[in-house]
Amino acid sequence: MPAPSGKESISAPAEATDATRQELPYRLRQQSLLGEFGRSALQTRDIEQILQRATELCAQGLETPFAKVLEYMPDDERLLVRAGVGWESDVIGQVSLGVDLESPAGYAFQTGQMVISNHLQEETRFRTPKLLSDHGIRRAINVLIARGGEGRLPFGVLEVDSPEPGQFDPADANFLAGFAGLLGIAIERQRADADLRQALDHQAMLTREMSHRVKNSLASVVGLLRVQGRSAQSEEVRDALKDAASRITTIAQVHDHLWRSAKIGYVDIADFAGELCRKLHETIPHTVRCTFGHLMISADKAIPLGLLINELVTNSAKHAYPDGSGEIHVSGERRGADFHVEVSDQGIGLPKDFDIDEPRASLGFKVIKSLLAQLDGRIDVASNVPAGVTVRLDLPLEASTT
Incomplete structure (x- = not known):
């Protein structure tokens, strides 16, 4: 001016x-x-x-x-x-x-x-x-x-x-x-x-690489268990090794989804459970049908949840249809603050004296109870009419789940 x-x-x-x-x-x-x-x-x-x-x-x-x-x-x-x-x-x-x-x-x-x-x-x-x-x-x-x-x-x-x-x-x-x-x-x-984005991208890359390597390492362990199972003399040992391989495969699948996920540390339960059911269908003489709603859950919950589904489907496959093959239905959806899972069959049903809280319950149900404790979940087991069993799980979701 x-x-x-x-x-x-x-x-x-x-x-x-x-x-x-x-x-x-x-x-x-x-x-x-x-x-x-x-x-x-x-x-x-x-x-x-x-x-x-x-x-x-x-x-x-x-x-x-x-x-x-x-x-x-x-x-x-x-x-x-x-x-x-x-x-x-x-x-x-x-x-x-x-x-x-x-x-x-x-x-x-x-x-x-x-x-x-x-x-x-x-x-x-x-x-x-x-x-x-x-x-x-x-x-x-x-x-x-x-x-x-x-x-x-x-x-x-x-x-x-x-x-x-x-x-x-x-x-x-x-x-x-x-x-x-x-x-x-x-x-x-x-x-x-820009520095923060670079650091986050680097962390995401490391997380994906780690999950990918863990998945490959677990796949190697599964291969060894299957080799040992085929050479075992005892049917009981073969079954135990087969079950162990199945459980490790489930954990490996979670890590496979983790390294491919868009949200680091989370998996889409619909994609993960659908693939798990397809893998189980390939290993048992029964049809496994799976219906899950899309929901991102953390790996900390996905691993025990996958193991739960694995145990329940495996139990049904072993006991529901002793004289032939049948269908096993697996579903999951969000209900309020919980994730509700159902695994059902139309098989011979439960023994009359079955009690999940009985200390002499099968190893499979002991594993299920242990996994439920990790998730603070609730379980309900009921015989269907006229036949079959339905197992219902309610698992609390963390506040950040979307």
Whole structure:
């Protein structure tokens, strides 16, 4: 803004008051634009949009058609025009300026000082960059865009240029410095976001790799158990090794789903249970039908739940149809805060004296009770009419399950 003339006459106070009145809306407008930029910078993570909006509002605030953000490119030791208004279309992202002390932007970058030059053609401190002379620029302000952290290089320079005669003053430079400060915060926030995303991606990669390797290792163990089972002399030993292999296969399937899952540490129970039922169908002489609603559950719950399904289906396969084959139905759905699972058959039913709490209950039901305890679950076992058994499980879900 032009300074008051300062004439020594009786009218000087009135002239000073008039100049103040003219300048006040100008300064209030600048403060309003600075506040607008602060709000918009907080509402977006798009750094290109933030840089561009800063140049637009700075140009408005200083009533000039030209403004730009210059980013320091360490490999080239140049200041690249990253965003701007008023320039030819081939300037943004293409033209760069020297970073030496002989250019206004380079001086601001090297020293960290505000640079106000109201007569570029007459400057003895700096040379006028070709970009400015080609656009008829006569005056300019440059302020540093700093970044947090000791020893970190500045991001670059925020510059406003004008082809018209006039005066930029320290208050204008302070207005520009306010934008540069907000830009520095936004740039650091983007860097922190990028570092966090990189760390999370790396952690996800490690988790998937670990789950993949665990699955492969468990598959090797299953292979060894099956080899031992085939060579065992006792049918009881063969059955025990077969059951152990089945349980380990179930755990391996969870890890297979973990490393392929979009949500680290979770599996979709519909996909996992469906694949588990298909695998069980391949190993028993019965039809296994499976119906599950989609629900992401943690591995801590998926492993014991998979083992429960494995034990219940295996029990039905062993005892429900002694004279032939039949169907085993497995279903699961969310009911309020619980996950409800049912495994049913239409076989010969339970012995009349069956009691799940009886210490002499089968090994399979002892395993089931142990797994239920891990999940804080509840079980109900009932004989169907006219035949068969239905086992109902209610398992509490963690609050974060979706």
